[in-house]
Amino acid sequence: MTTPLSILDLVPVPSGGTPAQALRNTVDLAQRAEQAGYHRYWLAEHHFAPGVASSATAVLIELVAAATNRIRVGSGAVQLGHQTAVSVVEQFGTLDALHPGRIDLGLGRSGQRRVEALAGAPTGPPRPSPPRVEARVVDGLLIPPPFSFLPLLKAPFFAAQAAALQLPGAEPPDFDEQVGDILALLAGAYALDDVHLHAVPGEDADVEVWILGSSAGQSAQVAGERGLPFAANYHVSPATVLEAVAAYRAAFRPGVVERPYVLVSADAVVAPDDTTARELAAPYGLWVRDIRTGRGAQPFRSPAQAAAHHWTDEDRALLADRIDTQFVGAPQTVAERLRVLRDATGADELLITTITHDHGDRVRSYELLAKEWGLS
Template identity: 75%
Template sequence: MSPTPLSVLDLSPVPAGGTVGDALRNTIDLARRAEQFGYRRYWLAEHHFAAGVASAAPAVLIGQVAAATRSIRVGSGAVQLGHQTPLAVVEQFGTLDALFPGRIDLGLGRSGQRRAEAVRELATGTPAPPPPEARVVDGLLIPAPFSFASLIASPRFALYSNLLQQPGAEPPDFAEQVGDILALLRGEYRDESELDAHAVPGEGADLQVWLLGSSAGQSAQLAGALGLPFVANYHVSPATVLEAVRAYRAAFTPSAVLAEPYVVVSADAVVAASTGTAREQAAPYGLWVRSIRRGEGAIPFPTPQQAAAHEWSVADRELVADRIATQFVGSPATVAAGLRILRDATRADELLVTTITHDHGARVESYELLAKEWFE
């Protein structure tokens, strides 16, 4: 029996002391190596206003990665649909498919819609129910949930959202946007008056369309209803991964794409030859997550020395505790064992691994060591 496929999610991290150019060149190098190591697909994230993340334009970067590789699937994890029109997405990825046929994945995620929901949540003033406590399910740690509402509804997040959209624009319903993308790809788009529109390039493109989500909400339910593959984010929202995959499977309807559900689960991992080395390389991760959850945007990824010198407050430790506790760090055997627990607990068909270290060579080695342990 073949091992469960592993894939890569890359944010093109900018190391402290490095440049965006360094980060992007590191992405190209890692993609080539990941293909050699046996990873199934290489996905680029979309993040904005983050000094420590260079993957702001996934379609552009996907083209560079696909040109530098030969067979690995390349895609987005995920396009933030609240900031783009369906036509723009179809044309971008249709262009990529025309250049690299049969290799492009179009991962879609909600974005602007989440801010509107968070603002409404805070405006109601209704006390939130007490969050469930951390628990272990089938060996997998499910931490207490972290609420993103205040972060998403913050003035700085509002500024960023306004810069990402046309003045006065409101993000359409996610389901409507996904439906328009699928219709344009099939060449079946019609408006309310039955006028048709055709995307060139884009119509007929051989893309794999995925939905990504962090909860049991609209993304999971829509992916199931449309019979599309679904990606659940354990590395971003570990507290809700089980409910997300349950909601997807409960909503699943067979389609021309899938006869049965297909679940990918993401995980953050750092692998080294020894546990001590892995822990040292992973040490800056908490400081990096702290910057995100404080609303500052991801900082350039610190060195282990910078992480060791940081003085942590109790509040800051609590802010990142769930992410630290659910990061897989250690020797190849240790991390592989942890990922198997994640796979079994979520019944994942594939795992999407994201690894960030300050040293690019250590990041490449982490993926190499994991692949050797997993596949051989």
Template identity: 65%
Template structure:
């Protein structure tokens, strides 16, 4: 069990306070026995302060002692392999053996860019919601077309990429990163390239993906661990992990597939309190999916005052229905269903509430309940 932190900004608060909250939560997560603490990367939003995973990793790693700290994930669509390896090489030099390098595609291609080569045929997510035999909800797929055509995406593309820049092949980028870390990277002209720091760094490299596409296939083909995104793209989680396992080839890193699955969670002493604390989640997700970008996380009272249309509710239905909210026992039972349905080796939990103390309490309650439900493992130096 690990933590994903977006460094959320609550309504009425500031980015500076969100960063202080991140350090506070990381120290609490380490004390509770969580295994990893991952920082996300988001841009052009007023409600998230996590714009630079490398800087946040340094902030968290310097304030903790044992917990693994990493990126969930670095967006490769506007980064070069060398810049990534050098940054994370610096982090490893400062905090050896504790750094995870999570790699993501950053999602969107520029208009007119060539599409990636099609992979092997995979099952299409169902058009209607269904439950797996284990009882996990697989909702209908979310239609990205509205978000893709939003002004926010146009601004994003304009500001994070140089004019005329071409989006490199994702697997090529990952292979270059691995080669730079190994120290056997050759340029297109056959010249050696050495990243110092970075070369020989003791990094755990992960691939993060939301579908059965290029990310899942690259993770499998390269024999790397794969993080599947149930908390953002729940409709495609089973196809993503299946595609990864089908493509998997043993490597010097792994001899068998290794899957982490994310979940959005709010835990409180009882189900009713948890549901109240989670009330703003729908409004927050709507701000993202309507193309505005994540707003500062509202209070339950602010969220309750919002008048919803049927169209708005439909836009967030899959995310709201797949959020894990409730008492510790309720949430642990549902997370165990997620683990069984996906065959996950690890779970990655993200929690956002308006009040920072409620958020920390949620992680504390979950850690205690998860530990109690798994007495053969418990809390060790390696985490929950």
């Protein structure tokens, strides 16, 4: 049986393009993905980024679900630190009422993660840098040295973003509590101060609830202990994917699903030949550099713009883990490497995200991969 492939779409805005065109491209790509045999189509949630138009996730899910017929559509992921459990269930209950049996509710920690990371940041005199962890290869899969997100979380841009997304004085609740409230609302078992409240729409909605995570921390634990499917993040945090998957499986108890179910994400660019694929993927480094230097995702450059950029050693060090773990090449090249990712992580499904400057190249990348993978 062919391992299912799915899509994560950030709704990228190319340089010279507009958010409106990016949204139209998403609808077109979703329709092509359904025709090509992809299993699900997830929309990311990003805010205040000129190069990403996926801020209103539930609205985008409706847009895509209305334009397709069979493919599952969902969130990858709702940032729970910025929303209440009730608002999430009402939104996704509405989506399910309109598109029954096709909606996925992917949940992620966001505001909570930033608060915890900053609270645990060292104070006082600078401490010696920890010894560098070298890259390793596990069952053929490259596991690069870990990247520290702490400086990024301290950046003024992300601090302002976090403040803008929450009401003054608000603090994100515990992630496990929020997940429990969402499950209770969906099941019609939610009560506050002994008063039973019913989400309409939302109660009894036929949505698949997922947890997305980048490490062996709380997300993996919650997914396992509550018996939910788990999406592990190789495309943003490749250094920790094996630990995340292992922690999920170790914590797993039958619940919503009877056995662990793991989806693993990957960045990929596919073209008819390796040389063309590398050219199309070249701007990816600038995209990651913008994010990791605290500017947020900027409009995705063209290959010509990427070729004109002067790369420093500092740039290369900042991006190495992401560049080295991107799957770039001809269909057979990428498919072989994705099989390594699948086997090394034990993934039941792979989630592919592809960004190119030209929409036609992105569509072709997904179609070439689907054909090579044997999707129907």
